[in-house]
Amino acid sequence: MRVSDEELAEIPGLARCETRSMAEIVEQAKKATKDSYPHEEVYGDFCTLHTYIDCPPRDVFDYLADVHSQEEYTFSVRGLQPVDDTGLHVGWDRVDEMTRIFLRIESNPDAMTIDYHAAWDQGEDLWMIYLFRVLPAELVLKKPGSVVMMTNCHHPYYAENPYPEKSPGPDRVWVGELWRYFNAGHRIEMDNTKAILEHRHRNGIPIVPGVVR
Amino acid sequence: MRVSDEELAEIPGLARCETRSMAEIVEQAKKATKDSYPHEEVYGDFCTLHTYIDCPPRDVFDYLADVHSQEEYTFSVRGLQPVDDTGLHVGWDRVDEMTRIFLRIESNPDAMTIDYHAAWDQGEDLWMIYLFRVLPAELVLKKPGSVVMMTNCHHPYYAENPYPEKSPGPDRVWVGELWRYFNAGHRIEMDNTKAILEHRHRNGIPIVPGVVR
Numbered sequence: 354m355r356v357s358d359e360e361l362a363e364i365p366g367l368a369r370c371e372t373r374s375m376a377e378i379v380e381q382a383k384k385a386t387k388d389s390y391p392h393e394e395v396y397g398d399f400c401t402l403h404t405y406i407d408c409p410p411r412d413v414f415d416y417l418a419d420v421h422s423q424e425e426y427t428f429s430v431r432g433l434q435p436v437d438d439t440g441l442h443v444g445w446d447r448v449d450e451m452t453r454i455f456l457r458i459e460s461n462p463d464a465m466t467i468d469y470h471a472a473w474d475q476g477e478d479l480w481m482i483y484l485f486r487v488l489p490a491e492l493v494l495k496k497p498g499s500v501v502m503m504t505n506c507h508h509p510y511y512a513e514n515p516y517p518e519k520s521p522g523p524d525r526v527w528v529g530e531l532w533r534y535f536n537a538g539h540r541i542e543m544d545n546t547k548a549i550l551e552h553r554h555r556n557g558i559p560i561v562p563g564v565v566r
Numbered sequence: 567m568r569v570s571d572e573e574l575a576e577i578p579g580l581a582r583c584e585t586r587s588m589a590e591i592v593e594q595a596k597k598a599t600k601d602s603y604p605h606e607e608v609y610g611d612f613c614t615l616h617t618y619i620d621c622p623p624r625d626v627f628d629y630l631a632d633v634h635s636q637e638e639y640t641f642s643v644r645g646l647q648p649v650d651d652t653g654l655h656v657g658w659d660r661v662d663e664m665t666r667i668f669l670r671i672e673s674n675p676d677a678m679t680i681d682y683h684a685a686w687d688q689g690e691d692l693w694m695i696y697l698f699r700v701l702p703a704e705l706v707l708k709k710p711g712s713v714v715m716m717t718n719c720h721h722p723y724y725a726e727n728p729y730p731e732k733s734p735g736p737d738r739v740w741v742g743e744l745w746r747y748f749n750a751g752h753r754i755e756m757d758n759t760k761a762i763l764e765h766r767h768r769n770g771i772p773i774v775p776g777v778v779r
Contacts, residue, residue, distance in 0.1 A: 355634055355637065355638065355775045355776065357638060357775045360771065360775075361638060361762070363765075364761050364762060364765045365761070366757070366761055367758050367761055367762070368641055368754045368755075368757075368758060369638075369640075369641055369758070370641055370642050370644070370660040373641070375641075375642070375660065375661060378641050378751070378754065379744075379747070379751075381750070381754065382744075382747040382750040382751040382753075382754065383747060383750070384750075385749075385750035385753065386605065386746060386747050386749070386750045387605060388604065388605055389602040389603060389604050389605060390602060390603055390605070390608060391601065391602050392599065392600060392601055392602060392603070395603060395608055398616065398618075399616035399713070399715075401614045401616070401715070401717075403611065403612035403614070403717075403719075405611075421568050424568065425568065425570060425574060425582075427582075428581055428582055428583055428586070428588075428591050429583050429588070431583070447583040447588065448588060461674065461676055461677040463674055463676075463677070464674040464676070464677030464679040466677040466679060466699070480708070482705060482706055484699075484701070484706075486679070486697070486699065488697070488719070492695060493695055493697075493719035493721060494719055494720070494721060494722070495693070495721060495722050495723070500612075500719060502612075502614070502717060504614075504616075504715060506616075506701070506706035506707055506713060507707070508706060508707060508708060509707070509708050510708070531592075531595075533599060534592070534595040534596060534599050536598075536599070537594070537595040537596070537597075537598035537599045538591070538592075538595040540595075540598065541581045541591065541594065541595065542581075544579070544581075545580050545581060545582070548577050548578070548579055548580055549574070549577060549580070552576075552577045558573065562568045562570045562573075563568065
């Protein structure tokens with residue numbers, strides 16, 4: 354126990370067994386558990402998708418950490434080329450005919466996190482961040498394979514394009530206008546990822562195929 | 567581009583811009599986006615909570631990676647003592663009068679992941695896994711402070727106690743019976759964490775206080 358009991362007593366609103374009964378806490382949790390939840394409550398500020406994939410976690414990690422995998426599993430990112438030797442790449446986001454997407458992947462093989470730092474139109478300020486983590490399903494679901502999680506946070510630039518002068522045209526849809534559809538839209542790409550990885554794993558096809566430049 | 571176009575064409579159900587129009591994809595995402603979602607659809611297999619905390623990310627990481635922080639921010643985990651020198655601890659889970667909780671924290675300071683591997687009643691099989699990640703809010707929300715995410719997966723042992731003979735009594739509630747309330751119940755503890763960390767950060771109180779053994 355820490356030297357903190359007096360200090361904790363000063364913080365308003367804490368729910369701890371020293372001051373609230375188990376029955377009260379359970380009652381509070383039951384009241385907050387509903388049959389359904391509004392879209393805004395679940396996907397308003399943060400959007401996390403989860404999926405199970407029948408493919409070993411290290412393979413799934415390697416796949417997601419390879420920049421060219423996006424040219425397979427995304428609906429729209431194509432033609433990625435390195436911009437420099439820092440890992441920054443540029444490609445096309447076929448959501449729009451003329452939109453360039455810049456991105457850099459930062460991954461951690463120990464924690465199996467893979468972070469995509471991306472942006473439309475410019476590569477200096479990579480503010481669109483897709484945070485992936487791969488979990489061994491053996492650990493969390495007691496079965497072979499992987500769980501993949503992917504999170505987006507509602508960065509203020511989704512609400513307003515910070516660099517409108519870099520847009521290929523004034524009528525181009527802004528990515529943030531699609532925020533409401535992020536869960537459903539990325540579900541399509543998560544399903545693509547699952548289908549590709551399970552197909553390769555099942556058929557003994559290399560998980561990360563060679564790249565033709 | 568990879569050497570995979572022919573192979574990808576063989577995988578049923580893929581949604582890629584080579585075979586589907588943007589209009590079709592957007593239509594599919596719009597159809598799948600609803601005004602509200604049933605509890606089971608959102609929290610049935612996986613339960614992720616997110617919160618913003620006005621406290622620097624490294625401090626939040628240090629706090630969550632210290633085993634004794636649970637004696638402050640959880641409703642019910644108290645009296646943690648090391649079992650051995652592997653990091654395994656045992657304490658009480660005051661959800662029940664007589665229930666012991668065993669746990670070990672595995673954290674990664676680079677990815678800022680903090681994984682709690684825990685179990686009731688025994689310490690050999692730590693199957694209840696709480697996966698935390700701390701994000702710099704500057705990166706994902708363009709403001710100071712942190713975003714904390716916490717995920718639980720619906721491990722099959724939640725559905726049935728794998729070691730009933732280790733239970734302190736036959737009438738003891740099983741942790742898995744509370745799965746439906748995990749989002750709401752852990753929201754109470756996430757709010758505790760936020761209140762404690764913001765209080766300390768605002769008032770210049772050490773984020774990880776000393777421990778009295």
